[in-house]
Amino acid sequence: MTQFTPTPYGIPSDNGGKDFGVFMPIANGGWILSENKPEIDGSYAYNRQAALLAEEAGVDFIMAMAKYRGYGGKTHQWDSSIDSVVAMAGLAEVTSKVKVWATIHTILQNPGVAAKMIATLDQISNGRAGLNVVTGSYRGEFAQMGAWPEDVDHDQRYDLAYEWIRAVKALWSEDSVTQNGTYFQLDDCESWPKPKKKPFTVCAGTSAKGMRFSSNEMDAIFLSGGDPKKLAEASAAAKADAAELERYIRTYSMMTIVFGKTDAEAEATAQHFREGFDEEALHGMMRAYGFLDDEIGKENDFTKKARSSFMAPHITGSPQTIVEKLTELFATADTDGLMLIFPDYIKSLPIFGQEVLPALREAFPGKVPASVDA
């Protein structure tokens, strides 16, 4: 099979290394559904501090999700969230090396607006901008603002996303764009300034249609789950799918890291979170995911998994153990990177930067050539 190579973006995966990113906590509560978690208010001030620490730690990218409705409960999980693009513009100004990736919903923003937002982020960040493309999956977030197209189903939302991203890419590179689609009509549409180079694009669609969308249009895909063997299969499948389309795709996954001075201390912290599990916020999350009222309150695979209180896969341990677990993850899964979540970003990022990242860089070298470093 022909090997396709990545477009260089000044990140380690350009040359076979691993990219490390931080999932910025732009919504209150971070990614733990527990009354016992450290306070994360989701404010810009907290994110600014976290972004500076992420850059100092030497991570490659920071990314902010876009969220319009939280899950409530005792912890008011995600009820307050700052805007993804505006937040990343601020964080681009206070950082100078780390890539800054913002999220935009294709059902919410006109491609002409989105192209200009990211071109502006590109200018502010001096070429570090990236775009996380999301179709919008959760009806309640958009119906509340009259922005949920009832006649457009899940797969059609990806048809819409194809038109959207092709329009955005054309507006980034062409003087005039005319596109007569089902969802978007552009007529001699102009968008200036152009970004320095095409901004990095990533999508986290996990359905067959969503994954195919990434293979066709994105620089990277976020794979779900934390099991290294399953990630290995998913990563190989995504790369094979992209190769079939004569493209290369980077594969990422997510991980929450719970540090302790010892493994026992880290596990005790995770257990403490589990004991404070916010049942009401779980119900809010299930409603958002489309569970029907009579399913809420019953036990199923979803609730069993959620009861860990972690909304994303997690590992616990001393810094040394975390190095070992992540080395094992990459050795098995052969993915291109990891987006990190911490219960407490301010305490954990310096530990990650000093005691974990150097060992992982050594284990998986990927030199970034100066010519593409923005």
Ligand SMILES: Cc1cc2nc3c(=O)[nH]c(=O)nc-3n(C[C@H](O)[C@H](O)[C@H](O)COP(=O)(O)O)c2cc1C
């Ligand atoms: C890393 C990651 C980031 C995501 N960011 C967002 C986001 O900011 N906003 C959103 O509505 N959905 C977000 N999602 C959900 C996905 O975009 C996607 O809708 C979901 O994984 C379901 O896949 P599907 O659309 O193919 O069914 C994210 C998912 C992951 C794993």
